[in-house]
Amino acid sequence: MFENLQERLGKTLKNISGRGRLTEDNIKDTLREVRMALLEADVALPVVREFVKQVKERAVGVEVTKSLSPGQVFIKIVRDELEKAMGESNEELNLSTQPPAVLMMAGLQGAGKTTSVGKLAKFLKERHKKSVLVVSADVYRPAAIKQLETLASDVGVEFFPSDISQKPVDIAKGAIDHAKRKFFDVVIVDTAGRLHVDADMMDEIKDLHAAIKPIETLFVVDSMTGQDAANTAKAFDDALPLTGVILTKTDGDARGGAALSIRHITGKPIKFIGVGERTDALEPFHPDRVASRILGMGDVLSLIEEVQMKVDKDKAAKVAEKVMKGDDFTLEDFAEQLRQMKNMGGMMSLLEKLPGMNNLPDAVKGQVGDKAFNQMEAIINSMTPLERKKPDLIKGSRKKRIAAGSGTQVQEINKLLKQFMQMQKMMKKMKGKGGMMKMMRNMKGMMPPGMFGGGGPKF
Template sequence: MFDNLSERFDNIAKRLRGQGRLTEDNISDTLREVRMALLEADVALPVVREFIKDVKERALGEEVAKSLTPGQAFVKIVHDELVRMMGEANDGLNLNARPPVVVMVAGLQGAGKTTSVGKLGRWLKERQQKKVLVVSCDVYRPAAIDQLQTLAGEIGIDFHPSSTQQDPVAIAEGAVDYARKHFYDVVLVDTAGRLHVDEEMMAEVKRLHAGIEPVETLFVVDSMTGQDAANTAKAFNDALPLTGVILTKTDGDARGGAALSIRHITGKPIKFLGVGEKTTALEPFHPDRVASRILGMGDVLSLVEEVERSVDKEKAEKLANKLKKGKGFDLEDFRDQMQQITKMGGLGGLMDKLPGMGQIPDQVKNQVNDKDVRRQVAIVNSMTPIERRKPDLINGSRKRRIAQGAGVQVQDVNRLLKQFKQMQKMMKQFKKGGMKKMMRQFGGGGGMPPGMGF
């Protein structure tokens, strides 16, 4: 998300760095470009107007005039105003109410509502250690009920049965009553969606809301619809007392206009971002971190949290001890590293959070492919245990057998072995206490992390 906007802001910032001081003229020129960048990102016009007005007021004030680096001061103002526009801080779910905490999820058909309920259930179970019950009140689409039941089974949370013959309010009330008697912490209520906002739909969600009195009423909206996302959220907010928004499909949205418009138009915070198809692909929305990503500063905090959650500390310690004892880094270790990357949302997700990624050419970014990581894991899996421990044994005929087993070409096996050798060299430097050498290796274009051998 925000690829186009990040690129535009990066070019603006580069030009500003060359300015000895900022004048009213070059601030006006810069703001014209910022305005165009936001409009191209499909940010709603009233939001753009207010943003430009606020940035201009601060940029022409004492803040920039007294700064030794006016360009940097201007970028900081833009960052602060982006954060303010999106809502200052992460607005978490209110889980402090008396259990079961009822969370009602509403939205249009096709926005990813049922999938978001599944993702939210997983997030509550794994990150908040909550006992979760999910229920579907979508009596118009039997497939929606089946989908939620399947998702609940995959994630390992409980599903409250419902059928198309029942009244949606009776289903929701029954689920809440069951949750109360069986000591659940949270009940997630999935409601029916429509292709567009209509009176009948609004009447039903109002009736449901009155029946179960949820602590949280979340609106799920597809970020790909841009300004329409913000307008639809407003229509729902006028009918229901929304407490927040889940913005879905943000991994496919290069513009990001919805994320920048929703808070301003509805007055309600974005609480989560859907960042992919997997049930783990849900991130709490942190305005400050998103603003940093837009301005090409990366999102190191989210990256550190991701590493903390996903990395198998036992395996990492085992590998460190193995290297300390002078035992070599083998292909099984290499495969483990690959699998850790996949757990952390893949290479694309990692790169989004690294600072300075805006400077990397698109053709290089496009080569970073999560399919390659999966392919490399398949190649290592096609080897015998002895081949993984002693890669030097792998001759021409073994390569052909491995390639056939993994469904790839011999060239793919050769490429993997070459990348493995680069990684092995880096690990040797690490063993010699050469963390600095290791960083130089990255900078010198020698070895790149696995799967990033461009």
């Protein structure tokens, strides 16, 4: 997410030299580079101008304390202004109304609106324990109605049937009446998208909004359209009283222009971001955490929340108990760890949230990428239960069979077994008094600067 902006700003902010104070002269070149980085990220020009102006006003003449270098002070100012540009804090959905709370989704075709309805329904059901009804008022695309029905089944919420022969207003009203009778907490109404903003579309969605009076009107927009996303959101906001934005496809957005432009141009908060295709790949938008990630400082809070929600605590506890007792850590345990990582979006999703990980060389990232982890899982799945318990049995002919079964080469089987043996040794060191602390000290020495206090900026 936002890799280009992260890389460019990271290089730029490293270049500011150490002085006793920050002056207009010694930050001029850095500000120019920051400006270019934001423009290349497709951030809207008014946002860039305001951002650079605010950073300059705050930075010039700031006294630098003994514990912080001028570069660290400057980075803190840039981080604060990034937060401010994106909205400073997370704004939750407003569901405080007589049930059912009606949420209406608007946006252009192809922005990920219907998928976002499914993700949001799952989010409300699992995190807020709400009973959710979803309905499609998109009478122009029968496939959209079927898609939402399938999604509702996948995430375990109720779908209200609709038909292309009906009027959108009648469909939505019918769904809300049904929700009242069946005591649903929330109704999410999916609306028709268009390939561009047009008068007919706006008139139809205005009529629908007036008829159902939703407590939340969320605009769904593709982050990869950059500052155009902010301009489209503004056009919708002029027609509808939007309450927030869902920014989709941020996992494929290397720039970040939409995230930094929307709040300034529309005045509306980004409430959620879509971070992948999975139905659980929807995250509340926290400007402070995203600002940290853009500056390569990680997002440990989101990582902790993800672990709490998606890790099977019972399975994790069993493995930990097994290791502490001194029992062997097996390839089956290793495969379980890989599955748990996949549940959290894969290894790269986890690494992105750790401080200093943008400093890792691309070759290292490739070795711990999702493709490599999928390959490892395929290799372990091609082994017999006995081989997973006793990897020493895996010799020549067995390696050939496993390679054929997993679509890999014998060299890759050897590499996995070597990595596993190293992990097994590490697990054995955790055993006994002080083992965990000793292992953490050893790991700290191997981490890149800035991770776990290993020499990076501290605020």
